[in-house]
Amino acid sequence: MDFLRRLFGGKDNSSSSAQEAKKRLQIVLINDRTDISPQLLENLRAEMIAVLTKYMDIDEPRIEMDRGHDESAVALIANIPVLRIKRGAGGTLEDRFEDNPDDRSEGKFSPRGEPPRNQNIKSRRRK
Amino acid sequence: MGARVIVITSGKGGVGKTTSTANIAVSLAKAGKRVVAVDTDIGLRNLDMVMGLESRVVYNFIDVIEKNCKLNQALVRDKRVENLYLLPAAQTRTKDAVSPTQMSELCDQLRPDFDFVLLDCPAGIEGGFKNAAAGADEALVVTTPEVPAVRDADRIIGMLESMGKSPIRLVINRFRAMMVQNNEMLSQEDILDVLSIKLIGIVPEDDSVIKATNRGEPLTFTQNSPAALAYANIAARILGENVPLLQLDSYHSKGFVASLKKMLGF
Known part of the structure; x- marks a missing residue:
């Protein structure tokens, strides 16, 4: 079949090897770049x-x-x-702070009432 | 004013780092710049052969670092063009003979006397790469339109970025426009899309590269083959000139571009 296709100059139906190369690269690089x-x-x-x-x-x-x-x-x-x-865990954080601002100092939402620190999670490059 | 120190690297071996270094060095020297090409591949030196200077190597850069000789004793002058020098690597030592700090100091020692210091980097991501990259301000990453080379280039780009090198620009080597047209090779768009990096030039596959290496005479000395033209363009872009890239899709059009296409043998 391959031979006939080539003989009559028809195009291969399957995706081109260049497309396949790009796709495979994109997938492998997602993994390579994730450096957790x-x-x-x-x-x-x-x-x-x-x-x-x-x-x-x-x-x-x-x-x-x-x-x-x-x-x-x-x-x-x-x-x-x-x-x-x-029990009583419904509602957003903000709602509950409004109801009882002292919750914060009681350490219900974050230890010692400190705002949670920003966790810096970043993949190695771009994206 | 000090030199710009540029490392030419790739991650994967055999994609054309040394050939690129030699040809860009010659092109820059022909443009009137003072250039030194440093072979940082300790134990596997080849830049001397590609440049055709192997018979004139006496000292190497490790001799300079270890103060066995003066810097200008180790520099091999290329007599074919003004202001082009080679600083060879040691052939009988190993990569751990020097440290990144020593390489940085060596580069700083070269800066005052040159406009460009080109560092031909060994393959890999270990000590040899780290040594070569340590002293560089900028980087050229060489890849071919093949999956393993592009993957390795990505890794190297990540490392160069984290080392703060800028700009980092891509050379696509051994490009075959015919295959790209038939969708059987990664196009420049594909590669740039995947790597998200700036392109500095595309070097077409060209038999004359091998012939030039056989003779030890970098292509850019004669400058009439497609690859020589591509390297001259890269050098011009390094110098800040706005040289248009040879666009693949332009090969479809007629007139000047078609004749260029014919000249390039596609």
Whole structure:
């Protein structure tokens, strides 16, 4: 078939090898450029747990956190088993601060009433 | 005024770093600039062969660093053009014979006497690359339109960016316009899209590159083959001239461009 196609000058139906090369490069570079260190992942995990436990009881030892990807993006996949939602955990942070500003000083939302620090999570380059 | 120090690098081996270094160095020298090409590939030196100066190498840059000789004793002057010098690498030493700091100091030692210091970098991302990149202000990253070369180029670009080199510009080497037209080779757009970096020139695949290396006479001395023209254009762009790129899609049109296409052998 290939021979006939070439003989009659027909175009190959499958995507060109150049397109394929580009696609493969784009996928591999997404991975190459994602430089999440184990330390960063560990810090992220600790802070996430701190946030989540304000709202719900979670099964900490069973938390799974890993990097994954599909064809176009890198994903951080966290599997967090929830044991129980805490009573009165509904509403946004702002709503609750308005109701009772003292919540903040009581350390309900962040330890020692400090605003949470910005976590600097960045992939190595661009994008 | 001190020299601009430019590292020519790629990550992957065999994509044309040394050939690019030699030809850009010759082009810059022909444009009247004082140029030194430094072979930083300790143990695997080749720039001397590509430039045809191998028989005149006496000392190397490690001798300079270790103060076995003076800087100007190690510099090999290219007699074919004014103001072009080669600073060879040591052939019987290893990459760990020098440190990035020592390489930086060597570059600083060269700055006052030249307009351009071109550093021909070894393949890889280890010590040899780090040494070569340490002293550089700017970088040229050489790639070919092939998947492994582009991937490695991306890695190197990331490292150069984190080292604060600027500008970092891309040379696409061994480009085959015919194959690109048939969608069987990554186009310049594809490569730039993937790497998001500025392009400084496209060098077409050209048999005369091999012939030139056989003779040890960089193409740009004669300057009539397609690759020689491309390298001369790159040198002009380094000097800030606005030389238009040879656009692939222009090969479809007639007239001047068509004759250029014919001249380039596509």
